[in-house]
C-alpha cells in the first residue's frame with residue numbers, strides 16, 4: 166500500500182483534524198528515520214490497533230548536544246518510505262528543523278525527575294529536546310495512541326510522565342526491545358559499528374544476561390551486580406562504560422536492594438558509537 170508523505174505542519178494538522186472529525190482512530194510512531202525492525206514492529210502494532218497509522222521522520226536537532234552525531238545521523242529517506250509502506254503506514258510526516266524551531270522559538274519541556282539519572286547525566290539536554298519534539302509532534306498529529314520502543318526505556322518513562330503531568334489526551338504504548346538473532350538490540354546507530362566493534366558490542370546484551378543469572382543465583386546487592394557487569398564489559402578493548410545502573414523500573418528512583426521490578430540499564434561507548442540497552446527483572 167502506498168503511504169502519503171506530508172511535508173508541512175499545516176498540511177499534517179489539516180489532515181488529522183479531518184480524520185478526527187470522521188471519528189478515525191490515529192496511531193502514531195515518532196521516529197528519526199533510519200528505520201529498522203524495532204521501528205517496524207511499532208508500526209505494525211499501530212497499524213493493527215488503529216484506523217490510520219502515522220509516522221514522523223524528523224532528526225530532531227534539539228536532542229543532540231554540540232559535538233554529537235546530528236550531522237552524521239543516517240537519513241535514508243527513500244528506503245524509510247518503502248519500509249514504512251510495507252509496515253502498513255498510511256501517512257509519513259516529514260518536517261524540517263526550520264519549520265519545527267523557527268527563528269524566535271523559545272519554549273521547551275523540562276521533566277525534572279525521571280530524566281535526571283542514566284542518559285540525563287551525560288546528555289543533560291537530551292530529554293529536554295526529546296520531550297519538546299514529542300509534545301510538538303503530538304500537537305500536530307493529534308494521535309490517540311503513540312508507540313515507543315523499550316530500548317529507550319528512560320524515554321518511555323519520561324514521555325509517560327509528561328503525558329500525565331500535562332493531562333495529554335493520548336495513550337502511550339511501550340513495546341518490547343527487538344534484537345538481532347545474536348542478541349544485539351536494534352538501533353539506528355548500529356550502522357556506525359565496524360565488523361569487529363559489532364562483535365564486541367555483543368558484550369552489552371551478555372552483561373544483561375549475566376545480571377539476570379546473578380539475580381537468579383540470589384544476588385540482591387546492586388553494587389555486586391554492577392561490579393560483575395563492569396568486569397565483563399571492561400574486558401572489551403574498544404568499550405568505555407558511560408553507565409551501568411540498577412533503578413526502580415517504575416519511576417527510575419534509586420534502590421538499595423534488588424527487589425521488585427528492577428531496571429538494569431547500560432550505556433557503553435564501543436569505539437565512537439554510544440549504545441544503550443536494558444532489561445527489566447521481576448525479582449521476588
Ligand code: PAF
Pocket residue numbers: 195196197223225228295298299317320
Ligand atoms: O526515539 C526517537 O527516535 C526520538 O527520541 C523521538 C521520540 C522520535 C523524538 O525525536
